[in-house]
Amino acid sequence: MPWSARPPHTTRSSQTSETNLETLRLRLLASEVAASSESEDRKAIAALLAGNTASARRRLQDLTASDNATAALWSDLAAALYADAKNNMSVFCSALAAADRAIDIDTKLPEARFNRAVILEALSLRDAAAKAYGDYLKIDSLSVWAAEARERLNHLNAPRTRRELWGDVQTAIDKAVAEEDEQFIAKAAGDFPQEARTWGETEYLGEWGQRTLADDKDGAASLLKRSRMMGVALERITGEALLAESVASIDRAQTDRVRWNSLATGHAAYRKGRKLLAQRHVDGALAELRKAQQHLQRGGSPMALLAARYIGSASIDAGKPAAAMSIANELVVKTPRRYHALRALTESLRGACAGLDGLIDQNLLAYQHANDEFLRLGEQRNATEMQARIAALLTMLGREADAWALRRTSFAAASEAGDARNLELTLYSAVFDSLRDGRWDVAHSLLALVTEIETGNPRMHAEALVWRGVAAKRAGLKRTAASALEEARRAPSLISDPGLREDVTNELRLVEALLVRDQEPHRSIDLLTEYLASARRRGRMTLLPQVLAERARDFRAVKNLGRAEADLQDAIDLIESRRQAITRDDLRDSFLGKSSAAYVALSDILDQRDETARAIAVADRRRARIILDRIPRASEESLAFSLDRVVKTLEPHKVILTYGIFEDRLVIYAITDRGVNRFSLEVPASRFKHLSEDFASAIQRGGLNEARAAARELSSCLIIPALSALTNVHSLVIVNDPELEDIPFSALLQENGQWLVETFTISVVPSIETYAATAARHPQQIGDLLAVGNPHLDADRFSSLPSLPGAEAEVEQIWPLYDSGTKLLGNDASKERIVPLLQRHEVAHLATHAVTDPEAPQRSRLLLAGRDGVSLSTGEIAMMNLSNLRVVVLAGCRTAVAAEGYGDLRSLAAGFLAAGAQNVVASLWDIDDDVARELSVAFHRGLREGRSPAAALRDAQLQMLRSNDPRFRQLRAWAALQLYGAGT
Numbered sequence: 001m002p003w004s005a006r007p008p009h010t011t012r013s014s015q016t017s018e019t020n021l022e023t024l025r026l027r028l029l030a031s032e033v034a035a036s037s038e039s040e041d042r043k044a045i046a047a048l049l050a051g052n053t054a055s056a057r058r059r060l061q062d063l064t065a066s067d068n069a070t071a072a073l074w075s076d077l078a079a080a081l082y083a084d085a086k087n088n089m090s091v092f093c094s095a096l097a098a099a100d101r102a103i104d105i106d107t108k109l110p111e112a113r114f115n116r117a118v119i120l121e122a123l124s125l126r127d128a129a130a131k132a133y134g135d136y137l138k139i140d141s142l143s144v145w146a147a148e149a150r151e152r153l154n155h156l157n158a159p160r161t162r163r164e165l166w167g168d169v170q171t172a173i174d175k176a177v178a179e180e181d182e183q184f185i186a187k188a189a190g191d192f193p194q195e196a197r198t199w200g201e202t203e204y205l206g207e208w209g210q211r212t213l214a215d216d217k218d219g220a221a222s223l224l225k226r227s228r229m230m231g232v233a234l235e236r237i238t239g240e241a242l243l244a245e246s247v248a249s250i251d252r253a254q255t256d257r258v259r260w261n262s263l264a265t266g267h268a269a270y271r272k273g274r275k276l277l278a279q280r281h282v283d284g285a286l287a288e289l290r291k292a293q294q295h296l297q298r299g300g301s302p303m304a305l306l307a308a309r310y311i312g313s314a315s316i317d318a319g320k321p322a323a324a325m326s327i328a329n330e331l332v333v334k335t336p337r338r339y340h341a342l343r344a345l346t347e348s349l350r351g352a353c354a355g356l357d358g359l360i361d362q363n364l365l366a367y368q369h370a371n372d373e374f375l376r377l378g379e380q381r382n383a384t385e386m387q388a389r390i391a392a393l394l395t396m397l398g399r400e401a402d403a404w405a406l407r408r409t410s411f412a413a414a415s416e417a418g419d420a421r422n423l424e425l426t427l428y429s430a431v432f433d434s435l436r437d438g439r440w441d442v443a444h445s446l447l448a449l450v451t452e453i454e455t456g457n458p459r460m461h462a463e464a465l466v467w468r469g470v471a472a473k474r475a476g477l478k479r480t481a482a483s484a485l486e487e488a489r490r491a492p493s494l495i496s497d498p499g500l501r502e503d504v505t506n507e508l509r510l511v512e513a514l515l516v517r518d519q520e521p522h523r524s525i526d527l528l529t530e531y532l533a534s535a536r537r538r539g540r541m542t543l544l545p546q547v548l549a550e551r552a553r554d555f556r557a558v559k560n561l562g563r564a565e566a567d568l569q570d571a572i573d574l575i576e577s578r579r580q581a582i583t584r585d586d587l588r589d590s591f592l593g594k595s596s597a598a599y600v601a602l603s604d605i606l607d608q609r610d611e612t613a614r615a616i617a618v619a620d621r622r623r624a625r626i627i628l629d630r631i632p633r634a635s636e637e638s639l640a641f642s643l644d645r646v647v648k649t650l651e652p653h654k655v656i657l658t659y660g661i662f663e664d665r666l667v668i669y670a671i672t673d674r675g676v677n678r679f680s681l682e683v684p685a686s687r688f689k690h691l692s693e694d695f696a697s698a699i700q701r702g703g704l705n706e707a708r709a710a711a712r713e714l715s716s717c718l719i720i721p722a723l724s725a726l727t728n729v730h731s732l733v734i735v736n737d738p739e740l741e742d743i744p745f746s747a748l749l750q751e752n753g754q755w756l757v758e759t760f761t762i763s764v765v766p767s768i769e770t771y772a773a774t775a776a777r778h779p780q781q782i783g784d785l786l787a788v789g790n791p792h793l794d795a796d797r798f799s800s801l802p803s804l805p806g807a808e809a810e811v812e813q814i815w816p817l818y819d820s821g822t823k824l825l826g827n828d829a830s831k832e833r834i835v836p837l838l839q840r841h842e843v844a845h846l847a848t849h850a851v852t853d854p855e856a857p858q859r860s861r862l863l864l865a866g867r868d869g870v871s872l873s874t875g876e877i878a879m880m881n882l883s884n885l886r887v888v889v890l891a892g893c894r895t896a897v898a899a900e901g902y903g904d905l906r907s908l909a910a911g912f913l914a915a916g917a918q919n920v921v922a923s924l925w926d927i928d929d930d931v932a933r934e935l936s937v938a939f940h941r942g943l944r945e946g947r948s949p950a951a952a953l954r955d956a957q958l959q960m961l962r963s964n965d966p967r968f969r970q971l972r973a974w975a976a977l978q979l980y981g982a983g984t
Helices: 010-015 018-034 040-049 053-064 071-084 089-105 110-122 126-139 144-157 162-178 182-191 193-213 217-238 242-252 257-278 282-298 303-317 321-334 340-356 360-377 380-396 400-417 420-436 440-452 458-475 478-494 498-516 521-537 544-557 561-580 585-594 597-608 612-621 643-649 685-701 704-718 720-725 768-774 805-817 831-838 874-878 908-914 929-944 949-961
Strands: 654-661 666-672 675-681 731-735 761-765 785-791 821-826 843-847 861-863 871-873 887-890 919-923 977-981
Touching (some): 040 053, 040 071, 053 071, 071 110, 089 110, 089 400, 089 440, 110 126, 110 144, 126 144, 126 400, 126 440, 162 182, 162 217, 182 193, 182 217, 193 217, 193 242, 193 257, 193 303, 193 360, 193 380, 242 257, 242 303, 257 303, 282 303, 303 340, 321 340, 340 360, 340 380, 360 380, 380 400, 380 420, 420 440, 440 458, 458 478, 458 498, 478 498, 498 544, 544 561, 561 585, 585 874, 597 612, 597 654, 612 643, 612 654, 612 666, 612 675, 612 768, 643 666, 643 675, 643 768, 654 768, 666 704, 675 720, 685 704, 704 720, 731 768, 761 768, 761 949, 785 805, 785 831, 805 821, 805 843, 805 929, 821 831, 831 871, 843 929, 871 874, 874 908, 887 908, 887 929, 908 919, 908 977, 919 949, 929 949, 949 977
Parallel strands (some): 654 731, 761 977, 785 821, 785 843, 843 887
Antiparallel strands (some): 666 675, 861 871, 919 977
16 A cells, blocks of 8 residues: 555554554555665655654655655654654644645545644644544544544543533532532532632623612522622632622612612623623723723722723723723722732733733733732633733743743643633634744644634634734645635624724734735835834734834845834834843843844844944844843943944954854954954855754764865855954954854864864854953962762662763862862762852862753753752753852763753853853763863863963863874864853
């Protein structure tokens, strides 16, 4: 049977029977026997079945890069991504997108349908997975996989959602109230605290109001009793008092007909207003909620405060965020602490208002406070909504790994609750992760799920239709794109409220701009201009920096560099303003990293206009700001970047090399004590990235000739063009950049074939400004040493990690070189002892296991002695004050390797620099015990002999390079360490 037509293979595998796995192996063997030669797709499937999911994934990604990739290949890629996801939500979403691509090519391909269902199940999207299994069974009802699909479908349909369970409870509440069964009511309130509160406040009291006004005394009395018992139970269980006190205000008004009727009118209007708001009939909702507030205030009910809160929500939809914030601030003052849910709801309103203004930090803090309170109250649905919103903010802050981890919980919670609106919100926040990263296929798949939700937010549904159109087009989904775009253009007509219709229309303008920009840049500019005007008018400022940057790109396309520069400068000003409002250092760092494209684009324009000094200044402004934030400055003037000041203070024998890596070219700026030399090469960024990857791969494979050839190509871009500026120079200071992070500069080649380290001392600095601020900040003599070696790890947590006797021997060799300090080995190398000592010593040598987290850099860590997996993470290190630490050697594996993500704090070395350490020696790859010992001992000997840290590392590398031991002469050995910092 041809592979393109075979039943779906078991990379749905973790839940597939051994029989099915064996069947697939036999199918594979049969296919191979029938084939005349092995093809790449067959190799990929073989790798998949052998458990080498990463290899299968890489092969299939290469195969599907072709425009002629078949539906079967895309389905296989979906399976490979699923198998390789390791619970990573983002990868699961990529798998979903691959399955959808297969279905776009061939709507009846059974394996693609099955894979899609399994992936949706892994994403905890229960209803969507059930529907997908149903779609699969319409195509294949007889195979072995059909039986598994039915089994999975039955499993998905078996548990009932919280919404369904609450429906059962509601039918029993009437009987419990009639029998005054307080125990049942208490259990209902304890099991369903959010449902009990919201139904009591809105439905029960609202219907009480309606029945009271209709003179249905018995029905009204029953509803009031129901609310009373529910309010009493909630107050006793969670301390939430608003419902109980609202009922008490009605009880007090029984002898006052005016107040009684006013309260009935107020509660009925509140219920109606909430329903209209949910349907996004904003004007009608505002009218009813204001009416409710007035009548409830007149009747002395605390529900007037809750009505005010939802007037705030409606004001946001009406394009009046300032009015909403005013309401929220007033509620903060007026709301008693015992109204816990209202206080949390007010925090969520404050967060939403701050977000519309672009005040990300205030937004995040407000949502986190609301989330914490909702969780304490047991209001899981409200907490899930906050977590979805927090995840979206974490994405804006450049913390995608944290956002996706949070969404995994949110997806599961929303599905379990049966809460369509929360699920819609969670999916929608994930959509904009994908859109911001240009993952159009993933965005389309998630948007398709949003549009399938029938009972969600009408405005969100319409916006999802709009964005799905552009996502389908940009993702190349040929079958889907035409119909999706047609639906997108009809979407505004689905919204009845004029203000919200304008918001959706404005989203459509943005989408149309993205679609037409390549063919009609002038029209794109007009559409983006209209978008910006409407967004400002409606108080929706969140996307302004991104849209300004998009319009700048269009201005560049029509050769209007002046307007492009102005837009980018405006975008950067907004970014800087928002950055300054973020209180947490690590979030400021990742936010700037996420926003750095605007700085690169402006630097590119300035370079094209020969404004070299400004181009360098703008590019440098996005780098290492977390370090600059912590360096004391003598005056405001010293905060400003001054290239002239750098040039004047630079030593004659030293050159700073900084790079502009632009879309169409590579620019080298060589800064000397005589000025700046600029060298430009027609090397596009994509080509440069491949050269860097080829060099890294060649080093790891160990072949010297292959590595030299790769080094020569990379040097022809980074070093050789600037040789005229390197005459009589013996010290190179390289300014780091995300595209340069994995390059061992000592192992680049000169024109004469010598390694760069054979002529120059080399240090890598986070930015020009940090170098200028720290280069002169060092004592004449190296001080005392903190030496840490071979911490005894928790054997239960780290059973796979061997002891490091070589690290212990390394410390024993280094220790005698110093006159004073502290030596910590084995069990003594604990976090409690190391942390305070790091802040007192001038030199630290840390020879221990290092664990890098490729997706969450804050969790990369040094492993230390003690129970329960004691470690010192990048995030913890960055928060310390290590300004006294002149040199730290991180003698573990991959301590300089930057994780995926944004900002500077993406490696252990960066964590120490952010904490104030002046020089960090760290490793670019895994390093053998004996190699680490040889390099480290030689480095410390050079320090103690009076060499600068940069010179000491160079001498150690040359000693290895010229060693009689062939192991030390290997490029992979002597080039493993790199110095980060001023080098002095």
